[in-house]
Amino acid sequence: MSRRVELLALILVDAIAVAAANAVWYKARFDWDLLPEPVFRPAAGVIWLLVALLTAFWLLFFLFLGLYRERYAGSRFDEFVSILQAATLGILVLFFVLFIEQLDALGARTNLAAYWFSIVVFVSFGRILVRSLQKVLILKGRGLHRALIVGWSDTLYALHEEVARYPEAGLDIVGAVRLGTGAQASGSPASVDAATGSEVADVKTSGDGAPLAPIPFHDVEDLPHLIDRLEIQDVLIALGSSDGEALMRVLTLCDGKNVHLKLVPDFYSIIGGMARTEHMYGLPLIEVQPEPMQVWEYVVKRLLDILVSLLVLLVGLPIWVIVGTLVRLTSSGPAIYRQKRIGRHGKPFTMYKFRTMTHNAEAATGPVWAQANDPRYTALGRWLRKTRLDEIPQFVNVLRGNMSLVGPRPERPYFVEKLAREIPLYNRRHRVKPGITGWAQVKWKYDTSLEDVRQKVKYDLFYIENMSLKRDFQILFRTIYTALRGSGQ
Numbered sequence: 001m002s003r004r005v006e007l008l009a010l011i012l013v014d015a016i017a018v019a020a021a022n023a024v025w026y027k028a029r030f031d032w033d034l035l036p037e038p039v040f041r042p043a044a045g046v047i048w049l050l051v052a053l054l055t056a057f058w059l060l061f062f063l064f065l066g067l068y069r070e071r072y073a074g075s076r077f078d079e080f081v082s083i084l085q086a087a088t089l090g091i092l093v094l095f096f097v098l099f100i101e102q103l104d105a106l107g108a109r110t111n112l113a114a115y116w117f118s119i120v121v122f123v124s125f126g127r128i129l130v131r132s133l134q135k136v137l138i139l140k141g142r143g144l145h146r147a148l149i150v151g152w153s154d155t156l157y158a159l160h161e162e163v164a165r166y167p168e169a170g171l172d173i174v175g176a177v178r179l180g181t182g183a184q185a186s187g188s189p190a191s192v193d194a195a196t197g198s199e200v201a202d203v204k205t206s207g208d209g210a211p212l213a214p215i216p217f218h219d220v221e222d223l224p225h226l227i228d229r230l231e232i233q234d235v236l237i238a239l240g241s242s243d244g245e246a247l248m249r250v251l252t253l254c255d256g257k258n259v260h261l262k263l264v265p266d267f268y269s270i271i272g273g274m275a276r277t278e279h280m281y282g283l284p285l286i287e288v289q290p291e292p293m294q295v296w297e298y299v300v301k302r303l304l305d306i307l308v309s310l311l312v313l314l315v316g317l318p319i320w321v322i323v324g325t326l327v328r329l330t331s332s333g334p335a336i337y338r339q340k341r342i343g344r345h346g347k348p349f350t351m352y353k354f355r356t357m358t359h360n361a362e363a364a365t366g367p368v369w370a371q372a373n374d375p376r377y378t379a380l381g382r383w384l385r386k387t388r389l390d391e392i393p394q395f396v397n398v399l400r401g402n403m404s405l406v407g408p409r410p411e412r413p414y415f416v417e418k419l420a421r422e423i424p425l426y427n428r429r430h431r432v433k434p435g436i437t438g439w440a441q442v443k444w445k446y447d448t449s450l451e452d453v454r455q456k457v458k459y460d461l462f463y464i465e466n467m468s469l470k471r472d473f474q475i476l477f478r479t480i481y482t483a484l485r486g487s488g489q
Helices: 003-030 044-064 076-098 106-139 153-164 220-229 244-254 267-271 295-315 317-330 379-387 394-400 413-422 426-431 439-443 450-465 469-485
Strands: 145-151 171-178 190-192 199-201 215-219 234-238 260-263 278-280 283-288 336-342 348-354 404-406 435-437
Touching (some): 003 044, 044 295, 145 220, 153 171, 171 220, 234 244, 295 394, 295 469, 317 348, 348 394, 394 435, 404 469, 413 426, 435 469
Parallel strands (some): 145 171
Antiparallel strands (some): 190 199, 199 215, 278 283, 336 348
């Protein structure tokens, strides 16, 4: 099933399971006399309200604890353990919020234990049903992850056969990216596909003896285009411990792409303890560049984006109208400047700013970086830049989900293409949403040269690898301090 269908199914099943758990617990306590006698019996209307509130609580709690993150072809037992942990923490929260005064009452503890048991049983049962259905669909070839395998020529055949032995992993190998022309595996000659002109590997058989379909070979430089054209979701990299340079090349080419990178570790790295592996039905894989923040942190970060953006735009609306009017009155051209920028996963979007330069400032020069004391600035625009007020319209981008309050600054497509050729790992900035402000902005000046960009990329990569809500608040406070001092450029 698709990721959207999977998510909707999990939310629906969880909602039904939590409602059922509440209903059974209510019956056991008030109608079946299986639990200690209650002090009072709530009215029917109140009961339904409580069920709705508790269902909403559990769904939000599961969301914060990451139970709705993608677990493609994951272990059902691991998911049961996650539910057990989430239910235990949720019960503790409810107990200390609602029943702290009854801590010593035997009835309170018994009722709480019964409620915990009903949540675990019903939610686990629903989840196992969804995951079992998902597993059946995977084994029937439905909803597979499209994958590329990357490695030296003499390892690609073996890797293809190895993946084919584990159909439960849900990986559909649609191509191979060759790093070199090493010796080919015995009995696995390469030929040319008459339709596409691509070299294909006539691989032997899968684990059950069924013949494997030939896979087309591609050069490593084609990797970014293949990911887009073939809609790749996973890239499996088969490299040894001495292939650091080749690995860095592959990671650079995949930077900014919305794919999962997984290393297939060699035997020595596994037994030597140098790699922590995740076994997918016997296929050891190492996740490369995992999500830097926990799910609950992403949820809080997004809520913070929305709340702050609404607060800034609505409370300051009279001021922004005045600023826009002054921009129009003091120079020709629109008050709001629109410009294409590159966002998360390399997707373009339109970014908004108060115009600070003369209209069509780049008509004669083409795209160029702003300079200190740039003559293209208007008198008002120079002040707007120093106070960072020119960035205010970008809160609309934040509300729309194109940007976040904190993140690497988005760049124009022209410069992205140029800088990606000049600076290794530049596109790694596109792993996260761009921001109105960022670590590079509070630590370094505006871009005026390639060297400035190199320094800011270092700060951006540091932020991505160390993302946290604490870091975001630190950056926001430093940005506010810079704006109040008027020390921007």
